[in-house]
Amino acid sequence: MAEKMMQFVNIGQNYPEKRTADERKKDFDEIYSRFSIEKAQEQASRCEQCGIPYCSVACPVSNNIPDWLRLVAAGRLEDAYHVSQETNTLPEICGRICPQDRLCEGLCVLEQSEHNAVTIGSIEKFITDNAWEQGWVKPPQPLQELGQSVGIIGSGPAGMAAADRLRRKGYEVHVYERSDRVGGLLVYGIPGFKLEKDVVARRAKLLEDGGVTFHLNFEVGTDASLKDLQAKHDAVMIAVGVYAGRKLDAPGSDLENIFPAMYFLTASNKKSFGDDVQEFDDGTLNAEGKNIVVIGGGDTAMDCVRTSIRQGAKSVKCLYRRDRANMPGSQREVENAENEGVDFQWLSAPKSFKGLGKVQKVEAVSMHLGVADGSGRQSVKEIEGSEFEIDADIVIEALGFEPEDIPTLFGEPDLAVTRWGTVEVDQETWMTNLDGVFAAGDIERGASLVVSCINDAREASDEIHKYLRAKTRAGTAAE
Template sequence: MANDPMLKFVGIPQAFPEKREPQLRAEDFREIAERYAPQKADEQSARCSQCGVPYCSVHCPLGNHIPDWLRLTAQGRLREAYEMSNLTSTMPEICGRICPQDRLCEGNCVIETAGHGAVTIGSVEKYITDTAWAEGWVEPVEAGAPRGQSVAIIGAGPGGLTAAEYLCVAGYEVHIYDRYDRAGGLLTYGIPGFKLEKEVVMRRIKRLEDGGIIFHQNFEVGRDASLDDLRSKHDAVLIATGVYKARNIKTPGSGLDGVVPALDYLTTSNRKGFGDAVPTFDNGSMNAAGKNVVVIGGGDTAMDCVRTAIRQGAKSVKCLYRRDRENMPGSQREVANAEEEGVEFVWLSGPKSFDGKDGKVEKILASKMRLGAPDASGRRSPETDPDGDFTLDADMVIMALGFEAEDLPALFGADELGVTRWGTVRVDHKTMMTNLDGVFAVGDIVRGASLVVWAIKDGRDVTEHMHQWLKAKSDAARVAA
């Protein structure tokens, strides 16, 4: 059709929002790119081919109606685009910032496979909802008619926050119990501001508070109340704790001062960004300023650490990873951003030992690796090259090797809670309920360490199962009365 604004991918090249110069953005924790100007967002949305089978939506865990809100954006109908994106996601502007689009929607875009460069879906998604906030289109959470039942949610991360919103709208009294002093989980304390400015998270949380959701901060289940206590106080419980136990390797010298877990390091940095008093930062133990920093790992957390160290004024920053660039789990865009900012990647390398004086790390003895036969996951397994040892200076070593589940049965005082051999909570995947009646679980504590978008999906999906269970409980009580 002559007036159709779409299918412009041949005449309009792919263009992301312009990034600030590396040397400038490395001086602060602001996001590295500004949002699109309206015309640019319209143009980039118009590149969508509106294909019959939208692989972008298929590969989006939330099943976002991506072609639909791209068309609306291209037509200048931005408020409708926001409303469409909000149908499937409670946090579209957050997903637009931190989802690995190159592995999900954009990586499966039809015009990407045709060689024209994917539609810049994530950047448009961020632009749509940022505009909605600026224009006042984001409506408050309106609690549904009270049902006389309450729900406890353990964990204020993306899965818990998403379930809380839907359950509140459905008429349940929702209480969120979280160990931290601010809600948001990894969105608040794990992800640096240059990827997700904290005001973006805080305004979402305030919206939930204003909607009547009750937050209990600095509350540890097992210390302040047992799981059974919460079960007796509320009609249902949702476990959405995430996984926070640092995965480690038994490397000689790993107990030296200066060898620190990634999440502790990132939490310290984010707390400093909030203006908190942070003794471990101020005394230098969790501050990379002036140090030779080596980050071990190749995932998104490792990328967050190397780029944080650059901003803290590290003398040098290296990332040691045992596989090559093509086989790393982290986003390739994040690798490119890190390289632009001055990070050096040492591929096919792993630590053999950490050495130092007076209990403080000074060097890493590392070994070159090579890729052997594929492992059970299909990835080629790294093998040590016996003739490839080398040494790196390291005043600070950040271990970013992933996360595992904490021992929740012991932590919660609930030995009867069923877990898998990996420590994750075992659920019936049809109902998302654990072996304990009325106790559900979602997100990383079920899946293992995964993406924020999957936690949001789980938080959305579990609400229907919880609603059906709570309704049956209410009906049974009414009959019994």
């Protein structure tokens, strides 16, 4: 057992064992194994216990990372779990899918030296997986029932985080989900090789065991309007995420077999559950034996290219208009994708799509980086005369996500939205322009990280609690 911290001078950085590319591209199982207790303690002991914990500063939920690293190193694993879950409702999920190289590990002081970062994400995953096995993870149990109810629209990371926090405070919580499973993008957007679905399912069951009621296949605007939910509950939170994929406006973009990323990923994830998916079963959304072109450079694009590899694609190319250093996605994901056989076409952008009815080729053009703008990001410009063609049987657009038309969808035209279509809220209270209706997560901030959605939902839940307590006191005073 590690007896002291700051062992980075004696112990090198070590990640859990990773399956070989040849092994992992044959299935959708997670690619990393889990630390043993001894290895987790060893790696945790490398922490420098900085006076200013930049790892915590970089974490959207402000995890007390140095504290639970010290507890792991000392063998106090149950204490480490409780400290971890105090700030993060879904630590076992964040340990798997957070881009730690851009967040906590990226700002680790050791990363700025020759010693390399503490493997924070892998230790976080170990802490909670071990806690589940030991029976330390308990359903939310309020100290008292408050006699008020909250309706949450959406069961993704923001919805699940809000449900947990509000239930613990003593509210009756109902979650309305238009899909047939709890989890939102956690089950249908993120592939199993990054997040196996039983991890999400056990968290959903824990919430149910704690008294949260999930209403599946429930579409707000069809099965009930937003006004109906307002009448039924004392407060409502909108946590539906953003799912409308951005589209390219280029010649030929109306050809068949050009799909948004979420459409492609959802079909694949549904098949992993054993569902019947007609467009996959008839070959339309199955990459097997086909030339796949993915457009984009974020983590969703990495999910698409790596999914295509596992489906048995003939070739997989990823077009991104900037270079590798300027891509928004995790560099670890790029490395994993390259090892699995993805061909990255850096500084390349689609110019048109060609084919007879269905797409057959992507006409791309080479780009170069120009002068930086006010934000410091370089502009991109076409290189004249550099056009080239790529064979394509399926093109996947992974260009980011935008909100759906929520006021129309929910049958509530008075709900205020921003010019980007996100639901507008008061920045201090998280309340929309409708009394008692709140919003959190991507539908409020725009497409972002799962961990940011969790933090938003926790903060918004606290504001709902303040709102309802004030409402209760006002009602009591009136009596």
